[in-house]
Amino acid sequence: MSYQECINCHTKYGIDEIVYFCKKCGDILEIKMDMERAAEAVKTGDHKKKAPLSVWRYRDFMPIHEATNVVTLSEGGTGLHRSERLGEALGLTNLWIKNEGENPTGSFKDRGMTVGVTKAVELGARHVICASTGNTSASLAAYAARAGIRCTVLIPSGKIAYGKLSQAMIHGAKVLQVRGNFDEALEFVLKLAEKHRSIYLLNSINPFRIEGQKSLGYEICEQLDYDAPDRLIVPVGNAGNISAIWKGFSEFYKLGLLNKLPKMTGIQAAGSAPIAKAIKSHSNKIVPVAEPETVATAIRIGAPVSWKKALNAINESHGTAETVTDEEILDAQKLLAQVEGIFVEPASASSIAGLKKLVRNGIINKNERVVCVTTGHGLKDPDTAIKMSEKPVEVDAEMSAIENALGIKAQVAVIQR
Ligand code: AN7
Numbered sequence: 001m002s003y004q005e006c007i008n009c010h011t012k013y014g015i016d017e018i019v020y021f022c023k024k025c026g027d028i029l030e031i032k033m034d035m036e037r038a039a040e041a042v043k044t045g046d047h048k049k050k051a052p053l054s055v056w057r058y059r060d061f062m063p064i065h066e067a068t069n070v071v072t073l074s075e076g077g078t079g080l081h082r083s084e085r086l087g088e089a090l091g092l093t094n095l096w097i098k099n100e101g102e103n104p105t106g107s108f109k110d111r112g113m114t115v116g117v118t119k120a121v122e123l124g125a126r127h128v129i130c131a132s133t134g135n136t137s138a139s140l141a142a143y144a145a146r147a148g149i150r151c152t153v154l155i156p157s158g159k160i161a162y163g164k165l166s167q168a169m170i171h172g173a174k175v176l177q178v179r180g181n182f183d184e185a186l187e188f189v190l191k192l193a194e195k196h197r198s199i200y201l202l203n204s205i206n207p208f209r210i211e212g213q214k215s216l217g218y219e220i221c222e223q224l225d226y227d228a229p230d231r232l233i234v235p236v237g238n239a240g241n242i243s244a245i246w247k248g249f250s251e252f253y254k255l256g257l258l259n260k261l262p263k264m265t266g267i268q269a270a271g272s273a274p275i276a277k278a279i280k281s282h283s284n285k286i287v288p289v290a291e292p293e294t295v296a297t298a299i300r301i302g303a304p305v306s307w308k309k310a311l312n313a314i315n316e317s318h319g320t321a322e323t324v325t326d327e328e329i330l331d332a333q334k335l336l337a338q339v340e341g342i343f344v345e346p347a348s349a350s351s352i353a354g355l356k357k358l359v360r361n362g363i364i365n366k367n368e369r370v371v372c373v374t375t376g377h378g379l380k381d382p383d384t385a386i387k388m389s390e391k392p393v394e395v396d397a398e399m400s401a402i403e404n405a406l407g408i409k410a411q412v413a414v415i416q417r
Contacts, residue, residue, distance in 0.1 A: 002034040002063040004207060007308060015063050018123060020193065020205055028305065031063050031207045033251060042255050053077040053222060055111050055215045061251070062211055064118055071117045071147045073104035076215050080223040080371070085339040086352070090359050094369040096229070098220055099342055101377030105167060108216060108241060108375050109139035115212030116202045117143040125200035126150060129193060131178075131185035132203075133237065133298045134164030135376055140202055141171035152199070154178050154185040159297050161345065161381035181292065183303045204240030205305045213241055217248020220371055221258060228253075229262045230368040233358075235350040235375055236266035236275055236310060236321070237299035243309035245373070246317065262371070264319035266310060267354030269294030269329065269347075272302055275310050279321035284311060295326040295384065298347035298376060320363060324353040330388050332356060336374070343378030343385070351375075 004013040006022035007030050013019050021028060041047045041060035051057040055076040064070065080098050087095035100108035117140070120128050127150040130140050137153035137160075144151035153168050157177040168175050178185045186203060193201035202209060221228060228249060234242050242264060252258050268276045272292030278285065289302035304310065314321055324332075326346075333349035336342050351372045358364040378385055395401040403409070 003032050004029045005032050016123065018197070018200070020190070020201055027308070028205050029207050030247070030309070031211050033061060033063070033211075035254070038251070039255055042257065053219055055114055055212055058215050058218055061214075061218070062115055063208065064115065065122060068118060068122050070114065071121060071143055072114050073110065073142065073146060075103050075110040075114045075212075076219060078102040078219070080220060081340065081342065083340050086336060089335065089339055090356050091366050092355075092359065092364075092370060093367050095355075096224075096369070096371045097336075097340065097342060098216070098371055098373045099344070100216070100373060100375050101342075101344055101348070105135075105139045105142045106163075106377035106380055107135040107139060108213060108373070109135045110143075111215050112204065112209030112212040112240070112244070113139040113143040113202065116206055116209040117147050117149075119208040120200045120202065121147050121149065123200065125198070127152070127199045128202050129153070129189050129199050130202045131155070131182060131189045132160075133182050133300055134160035134380065135298055136203065137173065137175070138164045138167035138171075138380075141168040141173035144173065145171040150174075152176065154189055156181050156185055156300075159300065161297055162383060163377075163380040182301050183288070183292075186305070203305070204238055210240055210244040210247065210306075213244030214248035214251065216241070216373065217245040218252060221249065221252050224369075226252075226257055228258045228260050229371040231265055231319070231364065231370045232262040232373070233265045233267060233351045233355050233370060234373040235296070235299055235347050235354075236268050237272075237301040237304065237347070239266075239275060239304040239306035239310035241373075241375065242266050242313055243306045246309075246313035261317055262319075264313045264317040265354070265358070266314060266319070266321040267350045268321065268323055269296050269299055269350060270323040270325050272300050273323045274302065275304060275307055275314075276321040276323045278307075278311060279314055286311075294329075296329055296345075296347035296350055297381075298345060299350065320358070322354045322357055322363075324350050324357060328353040328357065330384070333378070333385075334388060337378065342374065344374040345376040345378055345380045346384055348374040348376050
């Protein structure tokens, strides 16, 4: 049987107990997977027979009862794209992009929500809630709609990208725009879920979300034929994803499916980088940022809840963390879109911007096999994309005007017989 365990004092909790923080020490929890069940699945190859590459291919690795119907929109199974042209531009020979924008609501959050909302329904919850910089709310709203349960999302007023807001709204969530930042909104949902026990909390402190997201690590392993990359680069906000991906790789390692582990490398926006600062100063604690600021609104988070898990992932894997400026983020977004055809939102592009900086600084060497995770689709934030791109040229509806605009000479048509 799998169970929940405090990451600090290791107090154990049952898999069907609704508990968000350790009752003894207040720290966050993680799921300890049923290793016997997983090992059996590996031995028989059952997980591969069950489904194509996707979150639920790993059902035997998930803390969900066998009889439960899952709430799914076909998440995971995203592309791992060999990126030769981008690699060349950055001076790398073996670069890959794992593009999480290919998920049903356009971000990696769907991996966590399919498991989190399935668990919510399994526990009998009829109302789910989260605080969000945008993608979590879009995803939760969709999965709650799919499950037919009530959904409330708290978002920072005026600071989330329009695409994400439109998703939460059209899926019928109750959207509360809090006059404050994400960290403040999160404080409220934590208190609300403690006070009103019928409301089930689905922020990434909920360890069932992390279980879904760990499939990102599993999939990369499978897509690389069980030969782990040398390095995994991912944007970091609340730090759930980097922790989840590390959990995925570590579990496959413990199951004997891998013989090495990647260096986990977290990238944060310079204006909201408590984890990168802690890593750079060799500290085992973070100093929260009171007023986080960045164009990458998805990762505008000053007090990441999973900071301890993230520091552990980075340190244990001998990885690192780096900061990038807004300008570097936007340049990377454009570069990726124009040399690889992959359109991602600014927060996602921070992994590419970080890669560029780490290559430049000699931290990453040119032959490392690097996987960059791009976490969310570019259409989430069309305003930013339009602002930084070449403006469309308006032309008269005439051939000569169009040729003029293209800088090609008008030619006299030769009619061939
Ligand atoms: C595109 O939606 O926190 O480090 O509330 O949307 O796991 O928090 C979003 C985070 C990276 C950071 N890239 O992941 C939310 C939210 C994108 C994101 C992150 C987010 P974590």
